[in-house]
Amino acid sequence: MTEYLDQLTAREMEVLSHVADGKSNQEIAMALSIAVHTVEQHLKHIYTKLEVQSRTQASKHYYRRSTSERITEIRYRPTA
Numbered sequence: 538m539t540e541y542l543d544q545l546t547a548r549e550m551e552v553l554s555h556v557a558d559g560k561s562n563q564e565i566a567m568a569l570s571i572a573v574h575t576v577e578q579h580l581k582h583i584y585t586k587l588e589v590q591s592r593t594q595a596s597k598h599y600y601r602r603s604t605s606e607r608i609t610e611i612r613y614r615p616t617a
Contacts, residue, residue, distance in 0.1 A: 542598055544586045552579040557596040 545553065548569075555565040562580070566573045580592075589595050 541587045545583060549579050549583050549586075552576060553583055553595060553599050556580070556583075556592050557599040 542550070542553075551569065552565055555568060560568070562573050562576045565576045569576075580595075583595055584590065587595055587598050589598070
């Protein structure tokens with residue numbers, strides 16, 4: 538499931554991170570200095586690439602990747 542995130546552009550990942558944080562399209566647009574319409578277009582592309590229908594489903598992908606990366610980081614952290 539998280540391999541779908543590899544299909545997203547850097548900007549789409551940025552938008553998705555804001556979505557996963559619970560921000561509205563307006564808040565995302567303001568944070569990224571882009572139009573709300575541009576946010577909506579990014580979301581359409583994200584939903585298509587992730588094969589999801591909602592913000593909640595897209596956020597699940599994001600958090601699964603995020604959790605997986607943190608576990609890997611902890612597991613392979615060098616000890617002093």
